[in-house]
Amino acid sequence: MSDLFQDYSEAAARSGAYDEMFAPGHVARKSYGQVSGALRELSLADVTARADSMARTFLDRGVTFDYAGEERPFPLDIVPRVIPADEWDVLERGVAQRVKALEAFLNDVYGRMAVVTDGVIPRQLVTTSAHFHRAVHGFEPSGGVRVHVSGIDVVRDAAGTFRVLEDNVRVPSGVSYVLENRRAMAKGLPEAFGQQHIRPVEEYPRRLLSALRKTAPAGVDDPTVVVLTPGVFNSAYFEHTLLAGLMGVELVEGRDLICRGNRVYMRTTAGEQRVDVIYKRIDDDFLDPLQFRSDSMLGCPGLVNAARAGGVTIANAVGNGVADDKLVYSYVPDLIRYYLHEEPIIANVDTFRLEEKEAREHVLDRLDELVVKPVDGSGGKGLVIGPDASKEELDALRKRVIADPRGWIAQPVLQLSTVPTLSGDKFGPRHVDLRPFAVNDGDDVWVLPGGLTRVALKEGSLIVNSSQGGGSKDTWVLANSPQMPAEVIPRQSVTVREQVSVWPVESNWRDRQTEQQQ
């Protein structure tokens, strides 16, 4: 380990961030004990050979994302991110709490708007959100769930505290990499798995399918679930195919669907087949040309009306974008108190609302120290990091903020926590975030143990998005008892059998004859 981790502690000290693997003084934290032991046994040649083989496996399996029209493998680093059981317990509860609050908020803003009447959040803020869709106002979606799947991005600040960076309740992506990363790591670093129990992630597709089936329209016994993809050119197309494959459901495009009489059907070789639940991986704007963009070729006309009439469940529900608007985000702690009467378990990152005059002036003075984000962006689009930006960029930003203060928020620059990451011939600290995924089936919010850890592969960079040079790490949540999983099935010996024979008695004259002859 000595040469691979040479210079690591200096580099870590330089960044000033919280390191997930090493406590100050270059001592491996307890949760990383086994990983650090396994790495210590490996030479540089071993590590690079394994990293190469993992990269090749990803390409062979087609684990790619689409970048500028080109399929690229998603870089997976060999050092996992390990979360001890007690820290995960907090995260898990915090994420579930947030999802419940956002669910309640969405139900409210598309209904009575009590949250506005009670003065928790300004009406104008809700109605000016680009993703507040009046087309879905005033009805409860069948199944009663709006946020079936969510990804809550959390980061760890320099003090080591987890904070929520943003919520994704429209079409959170990335879970396919969680599943694939685990497969690759089980074969790439098998030594690290042995003596500790790492909570499995493979049940995600089953959990998702059962949640989708559970929220089907009333009166359907055996619901048909489909995944709706924009098509092969979408950057997350690999994920759509993987999820559809692992759930054993059809992957459909808009042109495979027909709406008639507020029911949705898909065209099959056996005629039209009714579709009950659509797991939608298309942006709302493209979903239904009757309601949203009329030039969309990706959706299917009539879906929204079918959902309104209760003929189909759309997951996640149309109009969820209002809840992950970044300005609404700054109100989520209040929403948690308002709807759940609880204190938020995970805090937000401090956020300046630029509509407020004082805050705006304060921010405009310090643009070069802050991160400024568009409220409806995703994937790191349009985000400006003050300390890294040129003067021209800052001036352009200043103009845009003044022109549309509702469209932006500002946050202090967070030193995201770091994890050792292979770069060239040694490990260096690289910044990471974490996106835990939650599945809501209406009764219960289940949080996938772990989630997607994205890592900025460039030293010092804080942008982890895959479209901007990010990679990922497998995320391990350690189980409470280090020994075994909860359900230990009693072992049976291979030979023990009390069963009466069901096969016919072996009486074959011919065999006997030959035996006698011999």
Next chain:
Amino acid sequence: MLSRIAESLFWIGRYVERADGTARILDVHLERLNHLPLEEQRSVARELLAVMGAKPQSEDFGLPELLHALAYDKQSASSIAGSLGAARENARRARETVSQSLWESLNTTYYGLNQHRKDVVGTYRFCNWVLERTAMVRGLADTTVSHDESWLFMVLGRSLERADMTARMLSTRDVQSAGMSWVNMLRCAGAYESFIRTRRAAFGDQHAAEFLLLDRLFPRSIVYALRDADECLAKLDPSAQRVGFINDARRIVGQARTFLEFHRTDDLMSELPEHMERVQKAVTQASDAISRKYFNQADEHAWVGEVS
């Protein structure tokens, strides 16, 4: 055709399929084994070896020994290297009958056996490589050999071995200690996606076992493999019998297949060990019967000798 050649072809089919099945089983179970505490790892390794029909050589049997016994041991016919070596040896004896490309791919495979690191990570790659090579051998056998008698013997061996291997995969269920074993069983057989698509939301041990044992359309299910074997035997036997049977192998294979195909599955899980045992037994008996009928006519010679 010569009995000797027919026998070689039959065994090429069997050995290649055995290498394929063993690689599949090893690949999936290695992953599980790695997650177990050391003590348990050792006992599971022992049981896994027993399922594959071999006995540990020494008292001290752990993961490295398991890898040797199932993957790299060239002396043992139940290891991957041993099977592929034997397949190549058989092809060498029947070189004038098998196509050039089939021989070459078996020979290349044989020489590639040593080019892998023999630790856990290397074994994953080795298993993958074996799956690719055996798929290639099968493909070449199907596309470059006339589908005459010689090909039928190869397919017969392959189908019987496939039934046997699937039975062993299902038997490894007993070896697994930590949950989710049915996913492993299905992944062993490469059946996971097919299963999920057919069964939709019905997951579970019982359904997975049913699929691998009884599915009429999945090519690696036991019923499917036995039906393949049955069809080969029917084509090999020129006498069109209207009633009864004169071919013992057909009787054994046919009885096993029909029993399984039309068996009620209410108690499948508790009956599974018996099914597996009987399937493996049927395969052995059928193989013996085939070799008595087609390969060595020692019995008949003795009888001729008596008369003269």
